[in-house]
Amino acid sequence: MSDRIITGGRPMGKTEQSWCKAVSCGTGTTVLSLLLSKPLNITHLHNALQNLQNSHPILASKITYSSAAGAAAFSLIIPSTPVPPFKLNSFPLSSTSKLLPTSNNAVSLSHLHIIHEHEMNINPWSIPNLSSTSSSSGVPVFFGSLYELPEGKCAVVFRLHTAVCDRTTAVGVLRELKELMKEVEMENSCFGKVSLVIEDLVPVGKAKKAIWAHGLDILGYSVNSLRFTNLKFKDVSEPRCSQVVRLQLSKQDTSQILADCKLRGIKLCGALAAAGVMAAQSGQRNSGDPLQYKQNSVGNKYAIVTLTDCRTDLEPPLSSHNFGFYHSAIMTMHVVKRGETVWDLAERIYTSLSNSKLSNKHFTDMSDLNFLMCKAIENPSLTPHSSLRTSLMCVFEDTVVDNSESQFGLEDFIGCASTHGVGPSIAVFDTIRDGKLDIVFVYPSPLHSREQMGRMVEEMKRVLVEGRT
Structure with missing residues (x-):
């Protein structure tokens, strides 16, 4: 098992570097938003997210930035096992209501639509944010939020850096999360591998x-x-x-x-x-x-x-x-x-x-x-x-x-x-x-x-x- 464990980090590939530079001006944030019609078992969700990161440590990695030699360079810090606990941000209905439209709004958008757009425009990976973070800690590539909605509904939103999450990865995150959420007894997954860069x-x-x-x-x-x-x-x-x-x-x-x-x-x-x-x-x-x-x-x-x-x-x-x-x-x-x-x-x-x-x-x-x-x-x-x-x-x-x-x-x-x-x-x-x-x-x-x-x-x-x- 030890030969499958990736620790330390690696420089970003050229394509990944391009996405890191792009995300500072807005492009490159992948958002997956789920609307749930009934209360969610938070413990099961946390366990599912933990297993997801164990299976795919790239989702638990962090991005660092360096401007040494006058050029922007980004690196990926790969965690060792066990992966640190996934942090899920929770917003009660009182906070969520501030995002939702009033009855006087001319544009009729669903609650999920509004929250999704809100999350798309949150950018923790701007170069100023990365520069203010110590090189040893970095900024996570994967964030999660839980929004309480009216009528007992809720929205679960995942925000990922596109440099580590193309469309196939996004589909895989949802697919595997659904499968993991089916389990009543959650077991530790094996620690997976991080593949090389596309180039x-x-x-x-x-x-x-x-x-x-x-x-x-x-x-x-x-x-x-x-x-x-x-x-x-x-x-x-x-x-x-x-x-x-x-x-x-x-x-x-x-x-x-x-x-x-x-x-x-x-x-x-x-x-x-x-x-x-x-x-x-x-x-x-x-x-x-x-x-x-x-x-x-x-x-x-x-x-x-x-x-x-x-x-x-x-x-x-x-x-x-x-x-x-x-x-x-x-x-x-x-x-x-x-x-x-x-x-x-x-x-x-x-x-x-x-x-x-x-x-x-x-x-x-x-x-x-x-x-x-x-x-x-x-x-x-x-x-x-x-x-x-x-x-x-x-x-x-x-x-x-x-x-x-x-x-x-x-x-x-x-x-x-x-x-x-x-x-x-x-x-x-x-x-x-x-x-x-x-x-x-x-x-x-x-x-x-x-x-x-x-x-x-x-x-x-x-x-x-x-x-x-």
Whole structure:
């Protein structure tokens, strides 16, 4: 057992370093919010969280920061066994009520929605916070809070640093927590391993690129970014926060959309990206059918970032049980062609993604995109109106499917990551839950308004539902 125990720490990998730099300006906080309809057994929850951290010590790790040699550098402190007790912050109803809307609020949002947005904008990992913490202690990567709600309900919210928690990890946290909460008698789990950083697991030769090719690609991404079409910005000067719009489709609509994807041999991400591009395009014009555009609408170039889970492509391959950040980004650019339907565009977007993966761009361009993200953080003026927008949309290659039965009074949950620092105008987190498509859209406010994003999401829904053949 001792050879599996990881102690001490390690420097962050390049991708992890990028997320650590991004989180200081807001991007890179992953939040999982659960709405429970009945009282929770706090002891069972504490034991479940303790076992979760024992099995995945990266969740019990802490981040440290150093500015030695004039450059920001982040490290991960890995705990020894036993893992220190998990601290769950509790907020009674009197405290929670201060966050909830009054009856005069114009915007009707669920209590879970409001608490989720509140947690998304809490940032303990800013560089000032990390700098004020001694190098030996660091700041935890994993926080938990329990909010009492009216009518005997409660919300349990987990906030994680994205550098150690990609989407697969977030799904795994919820899945394993549900399983652990089933147990009446909680036993100590074995102390698990922390996997290497993604850069150290890329198969030999797959990330190979000549220095001049790196330079050309960085130049190409940079020049193309000046020609990207962006959503209209509402307020580019005020401080930003992350907000959420949610879209839920019926089983019938979900089934039809998935059938249309299967018919064309594409994944849902292609359809979602196409619907987003067409919804953005429709916002550029005043009239007409949103599924087919006039010639004067052609020419707008939109950037789509697709995040793909690299675990099975690494050497050695990892499983979903290996927690950490093992996603990579592929950026593609698309122009809506005259007479093109949403499904024409969806096929073209997905084909571009597939060809990029066949060319190993998710490995060869990894360092280039990390470099450009950090440069955008350091030099906001390089982006339009200093907006720090790097693309129109970000989607995930694979959709999360959750058909698990409701457990321990679980009524609803929301999972996504913040995007108000640097990134897309809208990030798409899609889940098929009990046969229904449930999508969380994250956007930076007030750069974009809730009303603006609400209209865009409704247009995306209309394009998807009415764009059938």
